[in-house]
Amino acid sequence: MSLLVPCPTCGERSYTEFTFGGELRPLDAPDPEAEFARVYLRGNVAGVQTERWFHALGCRRWTTVRRDTVANRIEGGV
Amino acid sequence: MSSFDLDGRRIPIEPGDTLAAAAFRSGVRTFTRSIKSHRRRGLYCLTGDCANCLVTVDGVPGERACVTPAHDGMRIRRETGWPSVERDVLSVTDHLHWAMPVGFYYKVFARPRWLWPLAERVIRRATGTGRLPVRGAPAGRARARSARCDVLVIGGGVAGLAAAATAAAARSRVIVVDEGEPGHALPPGGARTIAASLEAEARAAGAEMLTHHTAIGIYEGASVPLVGPDGLVEVEAGRVIVATGALEAHGVFPGNDLPGIWLSRGAVRLATEHGIAPCARAIVLDDGTGDGAAEALRGVGVDVIEVRGTIVSANGGRRLTGVTVDTPEGRRSFACDGLVLSLGLSPRDTLVRMAADDPVTVAGDAATPGCSIEDAVEDGRRAGRGEPVVAREPDPWPGLGSGGFVCPCEDVGVDELEAAWREGWTNSEIVKRYTTATMGPCQGALCSRHLAAFAAAKGAPSAAGGRTTARPPVRAPRLADLVGGVHEVIDRRTALHGRHVAAGARMDRSGVWLRPGTYGDVAAEIRAVRERVGIMDVSTLGRFEVRGPDARALLDEVLTLDVGRVAPGRTRYLLALDEAGYVMDDGLLAALEDGGYLLTTTSGGADRMETWLRDRVDRRGYRAHVLPRTGELGAINVAGPHARELLGALSDDDLSRDAIPYPGHATITVAGVPCRAVSVGFVGELSFELHHPRSRSGDLWDALLEAGRAWDVLPHGLDALDVLRLEKGHIFLGQDTLPDDHPGKLGLGWAVAMDKPAFVGRASLERMVALPLERRLVGLRFDGSPQRGAPLAVDGRIVGRVTSCTVSAALEEGIGLGWIRAVDGAFPPVLASGDLRATVGPTPFYDPEGVRLRA
Numbered sequence: 001m002s003l004l005v006p007c008p009t010c011g012e013r014s015y016t017e018f019t020f021g022g023e024l025r026p027l028d029a030p031d032p033e034a035e036f037a038r039v040y041l042r043g044n045v046a047g048v049q050t051e052r053w054f055h056a057l058g059c060r061r062w063t064t065v066r067r068d069t070v071a072n073r074i075e076g077g078v
Numbered sequence: 079m080s081s082f083d084l085d086g087r088r089i090p091i092e093p094g095d096t097l098a099a100a101a102f103r104s105g106v107r108t109f110t111r112s113i114k115s116h117r118r119r120g121l122y123c124l125t126g127d128c129a130n131c132l133v134t135v136d137g138v139p140g141e142r143a144c145v146t147p148a149h150d151g152m153r154i155r156r157e158t159g160w161p162s163v164e165r166d167v168l169s170v171t172d173h174l175h176w177a178m179p180v181g182f183y184y185k186v187f188a189r190p191r192w193l194w195p196l197a198e199r200v201i202r203r204a205t206g207t208g209r210l211p212v213r214g215a216p217a218g219r220a221r222a223r224s225a226r227c228d229v230l231v232i233g234g235g236v237a238g239l240a241a242a243a244t245a246a247a248a249r250s251r252v253i254v255v256d257e258g259e260p261g262h263a264l265p266p267g268g269a270r271t272i273a274a275s276l277e278a279e280a281r282a283a284g285a286e287m288l289t290h291h292t293a294i295g296i297y298e299g300a301s302v303p304l305v306g307p308d309g310l311v312e313v314e315a316g317r318v319i320v321a322t323g324a325l326e327a328h329g330v331f332p333g334n335d336l337p338g339i340w341l342s343r344g345a346v347r348l349a350t351e352h353g354i355a356p357c358a359r360a361i362v363l364d365d366g367t368g369d370g371a372a373e374a375l376r377g378v379g380v381d382v383i384e385v386r387g388t389i390v391s392a393n394g395g396r397r398l399t400g401v402t403v404d405t406p407e408g409r410r411s412f413a414c415d416g417l418v419l420s421l422g423l424s425p426r427d428t429l430v431r432m433a434a435d436d437p438v439t440v441a442g443d444a445a446t447p448g449c450s451i452e453d454a455v456e457d458g459r460r461a462g463r464g465e466p467v468v469a470r471e472p473d474p475w476p477g478l479g480s481g482g483f484v485c486p487c488e489d490v491g492v493d494e495l496e497a498a499w500r501e502g503w504t505n506s507e508i509v510k511r512y513t514t515a516t517m518g519p520c521q522g523a524l525c526s527r528h529l530a531a532f533a534a535a536k537g538a539p540s541a542a543g544g545r546t547t548a549r550p551p552v553r554a555p556r557l558a559d560l561v562g563g564v565h566e567v568i569d570r571r572t573a574l575h576g577r578h579v580a581a582g583a584r585m586d587r588s589g590v591w592l593r594p595g596t597y598g599d600v601a602a603e604i605r606a607v608r609e610r611v612g613i614m615d616v617s618t619l620g621r622f623e624v625r626g627p628d629a630r631a632l633l634d635e636v637l638t639l640d641v642g643r644v645a646p647g648r649t650r651y652l653l654a655l656d657e658a659g660y661v662m663d664d665g666l667l668a669a670l671e672d673g674g675y676l677l678t679t680t681s682g683g684a685d686r687m688e689t690w691l692r693d694r695v696d697r698r699g700y701r702a703h704v705l706p707r708t709g710e711l712g713a714i715n716v717a718g719p720h721a722r723e724l725l726g727a728l729s730d731d732d733l734s735r736d737a738i739p740y741p742g743h744a745t746i747t748v749a750g751v752p753c754r755a756v757s758v759g760f761v762g763e764l765s766f767e768l769h770h771p772r773s774r775s776g777d778l779w780d781a782l783l784e785a786g787r788a789w790d791v792l793p794h795g796l797d798a799l800d801v802l803r804l805e806k807g808h809i810f811l812g813q814d815t816l817p818d819d820h821p822g823k824l825g826l827g828w829a830v831a832m833d834k835p836a837f838v839g840r841a842s843l844e845r846m847v848a849l850p851l852e853r854r855l856v857g858l859r860f861d862g863s864p865q866r867g868a869p870l871a872v873d874g875r876i877v878g879r880v881t882s883c884t885v886s887a888a889l890e891e892g893i894g895l896g897w898i899r900a901v902d903g904a905f906p907p908v909l910a911s912g913d914l915r916a917t918v919g920p921t922p923f924y925d926p927e928g929v930r931l932r933a
Contacts, residue, residue, distance in 0.1 A: 035841045039657045054689050062696040
């Protein structure tokens, strides 16, 4: 519950103010195979993953953070 | 003298009385009936751990009489038994034990299936504790507040207070939570004196005391919800110190639930705190710890016999009359009306067990049951400093006897555990589920370790010592407390909400918005738009302005249309796809005169569109601003053959087709209100969406209704809109679409500029459109009155479904939209929808050439 997400504008805020945006994935892919992986496949990492959070109840900006999905701890911003 | 009412009987109160103490002094021995066998249950633990004394206090069920202070004028109801707890006809079930084996419901009601719903109604009445006031006024919603601290100490005993004092002295923000007052659970004497001085020390160092609050769980974080007299407190704590103490081991032997059997602390508490003799003649089982029970009981005039040994059985009907004990001198029977058990201590560790990965330290009796006061202080100090506390192994656990109730809350006996094991439920977690042991109101406080020990003795492989998983809530919170913590979605209302309600509109929930469904006569509302003029509040549409040097590049990436081809002053239908090429939202894109853009989206899609746009701005580094204007702008759609005349009556601006082309837009002033008028075609008539400052919505709405009298203007709601757009074959995203619809399936391929090199979803879409279309949305004409949701079939095989339909007054026939699957590579032109014939046909159904729009 008390997961705090570092927002570049608002500082550390409770995760309940954010919308989770999932794993950070590339915006583009060089070939169809990579494009397929980019769109449909997820790492689903048990450990530290880089992910997107949207500060919906705050400044309404996106931020990218690294979170340990096992301990549910934010390791830091990116 | 003050008193309370117990089932119609006046119970006098003496100072310091709990409900249980006062009632016991007045001769009450049976406090509850057990859940299945309707056996009498009396006071047992007096520490708030067991469920034997749950009563309804002033209408609130499930309150523990033994820890609830008695107040003058309270109304207490015992909850179980019919017609009363003293004369319970259902106690006959105790003699039918043989007929109700473990897993009774699963076995008896498996077949026939129709029997269970009937049986359930009877069983639900016969069992359970308390009664929810389902027919009365809602219980309401407790207040909820949040608190943050560095250290949360659960339990205001010696260890907890020492921890609080130490942590607070080190400048940590400390909250101490206790079910009663700090120190209340300690025996009178030295321990209380020490607790009082520790409390003073903690308070002086700045620790906050939350008395009469109960921690009901530890959630990730750590986040700890507390229920108290003023509602719910959600504490976010840097770390948690659990100092909840220990409870006495529950004894399991035949007859172990008879009123008159006490856990030692309970009997002592009644004697020393309240000066009440729990019985006339007590057998005190001497376990060698010398906890002073015999002495305390003698102090209130009880005839005490101290006995060493193992209890074989307790005897009696309505209450205890004798005990049989295997003593070192052999098996002996004693006549008595009291049996005091002192079988060892067990940490009160339910909270700890649900917090495996959280920053929790356990201190005092909860870590080392039966530790000395000095050790408890030392534990607390260490925990307060953030140092680890080493726990001693708990006391050896008393074994199960040859019978008796392991889980008194759920009436689960030794024989039921044995039966479950024989039937193949061979680990503690599934024995728990099969027998419901540990699942009663005390949440396994009495029986959880017995169950684990039982499984271990059977040789079950065990993680975590065979203890079953602990889950919140540890104590029963009120429903009002639970909803107090719920973050409620707020209804959004447009600026015209009051006018809609005053006009008698039926307000429908549409996503987060409240919107008029109809003002009473849907057919008249439709006719007004088709024949004269109608107005609708469309302030819920998502609106965004996008500006900046890269505005066009941003929109070209997110939208499927070629933004460069939209000239200033013109408007185009927009589609946004997700990365899988599926339709995410639709709306209109208006190119503004100054190079900016105004997007309108669906009412429900606004939030997602904004996050979508901002994600691209952030990640691509576009120099573009996304300015949400949904909340700031009201919008009213004026539609119908007389729409232009109505606006003309209120505006001096040029409203001609040259000034406001279709599809296009212009800024005009209507009734003194500055508006961006967007010429739109959703309802299929000449129509103008007037986007204007929200603060002026009322003025504009009133002026339109007033001036519109000349054409019998009517406001219309969503019901009419649903028909009007359907006659035009326009889709409602979400209603007519499925989550995996790409534009081709919806007949919206024309809205996608495949000649654009890149946009979100393009690659996926390319791959999908190369495949044969296996499903698509089509227009349908029916030879009768169609039904929404009805299946569409070919030769008895269901291949589709009606997503929208109506009997159109304008067209005088049944029309609809629906999706159908290809059959043998081709889409069937005629389908059966129930008894009706559905013919696939082109859309729009109404005014296919769009003549009326361009009027």
